[in-house]
Amino acid sequence: MGVSMEQIIRVGIADLKLCKTPDKITTVGLGSCIGIVLYSATHDVCGMVHIMLPSSKEIKNNSNRAKFADTGIEDLIKLLDQKGIKKGSLVAKIAGGATMFVFSGSSDLGSIGERNIKSVKEVLADFSIPIVAEDVGADYGRTIIFDNSSKKLTVRCAGKADKII
Amino acid sequence: MEELTSMKLDVLKELGNIGAGNATTALSVMLNSNLRMEAPVVKMLDFDEIPEMIGGADAIVAAVLTRFSGEVSGMMLFILEMEEAKNLAGTMLCKTYSDDFESFDHMDKSALKEVGNILMSSYINSIGTMTNLQFRTEPPAICVDMAGSVLSMPISQLGQVGDKALVIDSKFLDNERPINGFLMLVTDEMSYQKIFEALGIGC
Numbered sequence A: 001m002g003v004s005m006e007q008i009i010r011v012g013i014a015d016l017k018l019c020k021t022p023d024k025i026t027t028v029g030l031g032s033c034i035g036i037v038l039y040s041a042t043h044d045v046c047g048m049v050h051i052m053l054p055s056s057k058e059i060k061n062n063s064n065r066a067k068f069a070d071t072g073i074e075d076l077i078k079l080l081d082q083k084g085i086k087k088g089s090l091v092a093k094i095a096g097g098a099t100m101f102v103f104s105g106s107s108d109l110g111s112i113g114e115r116n117i118k119s120v121k122e123v124l125a126d127f128s129i130p131i132v133a134e135d136v137g138a139d140y141g142r143t144i145i146f147d148n149s150s151k152k153l154t155v156r157c158a159g160k161a162d163k164i165i
Numbered sequence B: 001m002e003e004l005t006s007m008k009l010d011v012l013k014e015l016g017n018i019g020a021g022n023a024t025t026a027l028s029v030m031l032n033s034n035l036r037m038e039a040p041v042v043k044m045l046d047f048d049e050i051p052e053m054i055g056g057a058d059a060i061v062a063a064v065l066t067r068f069s070g071e072v073s074g075m076m077l078f079i080l081e082m083e084e085a086k087n088l089a090g091t092m093l094c095k096t097y098s099d100d101f102e103s104f105d106h107m108d109k110s111a112l113k114e115v116g117n118i119l120m121s122s123y124i125n126s127i128g129t130m131t132n133l134q135f136r137t138e139p140p141a142i143c144v145d146m147a148g149s150v151l152s153m154p155i156s157q158l159g160q161v162g163d164k165a166l167v168i169d170s171k172f173l174d175n176e177r178p179i180n181g182f183l184m185l186v187t188d189e190m191s192y193q194k195i196f197e198a199l200g201i202g203c
Helices: A069-082 A112-126 B006-031 B082-093 B106-131 B147-159 B189-198
Strands: A008-010 A015-020 A024-030 A034-040 A045-051 A090-096 A131-136 A142-147 A152-156 B035-037 B041-046 B060-070 B074-081 B135-137 B141-146 B164-174 B177-187
Touching: A008 A015, A015 A024, A015 A069, A024 A034, A024 A045, A024 B147, A034 A069, A034 A112, A034 A142, A045 A069, A069 A112, A090 A112, A090 A142, A090 A152, A112 A131, A112 B147, B006 B035, B006 B041, B006 B082, B006 B106, B006 B164, B006 B177, B006 B189, B060 B082, B060 B106, B060 B147, B074 B082, B074 B106, B074 B147, B082 B106, B082 B177, B106 B135, B106 B141, B106 B177, B106 B189, B141 B147, B147 B164, B147 B177
Parallel strands: A008 A024, A090 A131
Antiparallel strands: A015 A045, A024 A142, A034 A045, A034 A090, A142 A152, B035 B164, B041 B164, B060 B074, B060 B135, B060 B141, B074 B177, B164 B177
């Protein structure tokens, strides 16, 4: 036989999961949220976290750690470490952080999407994990699918051609 | 918030009833059609369950979002499946659309935004009238995209205080045909508390 059925692992909102080659890992309908893929060039296990908010420190109700950029990324690094993948070998691909609704004459101090982008970049820099590809910002939603065997991230948007980063 | 008594749920249902009732009347007049409303359903949902109400996270939807602030603050959304959005805008503008995502243009969005504005203003105003609380609505914004992406804005707002959303789901019927869309009220715990107090229900 020898034919393995590859699966697509789905990461929900404020959720994180690991994925082993040949499976793929996806999260559907990122808006202001950000999907962060962490992987190593030499390992067959990778992980994805779908964060919603920039920082757990600004908020009292922070028991769901995957909801925030800081704790979500930290937990994903820990999970990968348990699989024997050291932090120093990790790189990141990120997508999301859109501003979905644009209000006329709005005086918001940066949209939630923009604040998420800033925070994710800061957290990854603090862990010394380089961002090797990104598709962030703008005003449209994104579905992302990561293939750990090719290390390619497919970004799918409504009414647009797929982008591979 | 997670432990709302059945009495409070009933109050929210009634708020939804009156709010959506007024909204339906406003929309019927505007479209010159016979719109009705189903009894609203009040649900406490996990974030992942919200996009499922409208076809799943990757279904294309049109959503109009209005924010309100004052003694109570929050936002309200009017969300429609793309097909319904085209029906509604098409009725207003006397046109038909292709399946193409791009065929729903700026003018169509503007028309739908106005429908949402009228619906939600009459809904929110009826809450104001019942509770005597002071707040004002901001001009709405519209977004046409995947349900998951569109809903990320209200969900991240809710995510700051909890892990669940209270959804007042008001469905409409157009000449007995159900319109696949709903109204969603997003507000925080403190605002709900003020609404309950204003209506004479202690905590």
